[in-house]
Amino acid sequence: MELISENRCFGGSHRRYRHFSKANQCEMVFAIYLPPQALVGEKVPVLYWLSGLTCTDENFATKAGAQRYAAKHSVALVMPDTSPRGENVANDERYNLGQGAGFYVNATSEPWASHYQMYDYVVNELPVLIEQHFPVNNMKSIAGHSMGGHGALQIALKNPERYRSVSAFAPIVNPSQTPWGQTAFHAYLGENPKEWANYDSTELLRQVSHAIPIRIDQGLSDDFYPVELQPEKFIEIAEQKGFFLAYFMHAGYDHSYYFVSSFIGEHIAFHAQYLK
Numbered sequence: 001m002e003l004i005s006e007n008r009c010f011g012g013s014h015r016r017y018r019h020f021s022k023a024n025q026c027e028m029v030f031a032i033y034l035p036p037q038a039l040v041g042e043k044v045p046v047l048y049w050l051s052g053l054t055c056t057d058e059n060f061a062t063k064a065g066a067q068r069y070a071a072k073h074s075v076a077l078v079m080p081d082t083s084p085r086g087e088n089v090a091n092d093e094r095y096n097l098g099q100g101a102g103f104y105v106n107a108t109s110e111p112w113a114s115h116y117q118m119y120d121y122v123v124n125e126l127p128v129l130i131e132q133h134f135p136v137n138n139m140k141s142i143a144g145h146s147m148g149g150h151g152a153l154q155i156a157l158k159n160p161e162r163y164r165s166v167s168a169f170a171p172i173v174n175p176s177q178t179p180w181g182q183t184a185f186h187a188y189l190g191e192n193p194k195e196w197a198n199y200d201s202t203e204l205l206r207q208v209s210h211a212i213p214i215r216i217d218q219g220l221s222d223d224f225y226p227v228e229l230q231p232e233k234f235i236e237i238a239e240q241k242g243f244f245l246a247y248f249m250h251a252g253y254d255h256s257y258y259f260v261s262s263f264i265g266e267h268i269a270f271h272a273q274y275l276k
């Protein structure tokens, strides 16, 4: 693992690393924020953050202001990239497919399958690396924005034993029925409906008998809300099944990091109560 940069931040340390990913068969960059307590030998829990379309690890790190709250609650943040990258990695000119748009699935169709294994990377490979190299304990939660909200929810619904809580800003909750998700699933997964359902949070929510605590925030002035996001069905199913879902609809807020930064403090406080 190669250290790319290190910056002191709210008494802790924000670092970026490059490493070779076995899952994705290419070099990957991730960021980790270690709160002050981790720098003096305490093992802290981890919140994994999954970003949205077009992002790298840097969008959340530089725009959300999350480190202040991670320091306050003594939680480490891990921020992976949103896809494999490189000259030899398949890509597409659309912003919602290819590099920057891995959708947190294991692709089964070529030319994507040889590198686009983001589900395995986030769920299996990265946590092992983090727990080997950093002062963290094994308590984990997961959160994300938009495509990353989809990633966080579908990962948490399939792995309730691995994560304590999950939260999402403006998540793509029903990707098999909405345009961004359909484009990605056609390309990465082919036409197998079982594969699509396996990565669709609304479908997964219908199937599971148990869910960890969930929080969702949605801006009502988000241009993507009516077509790409539509969390109402997901909320209805959670309520019918008696799962714990705290959801907040915010008048006037859009899809951007202005929205994420406005409520990231509440999200980190939400996770911190389950990471003790």
Ligand SMILES: N[C@@H](CCC(=O)N[C@@H](CSC=O)C(=O)NCC(=O)O)C(=O)O
Pocket: 051, 052, 053, 054, 055, 059, 063, 095, 145, 146, 147, 148, 255, 256, 257
């Ligand atoms: N048309 C836009 C679309 C890209 C965009 O809005 N990306 C969001 C996530 S959308 C869902 O996953 C984002 O987080 N962008 C990065 C940022 O720093 O704001 C475009 O490409 O301009």
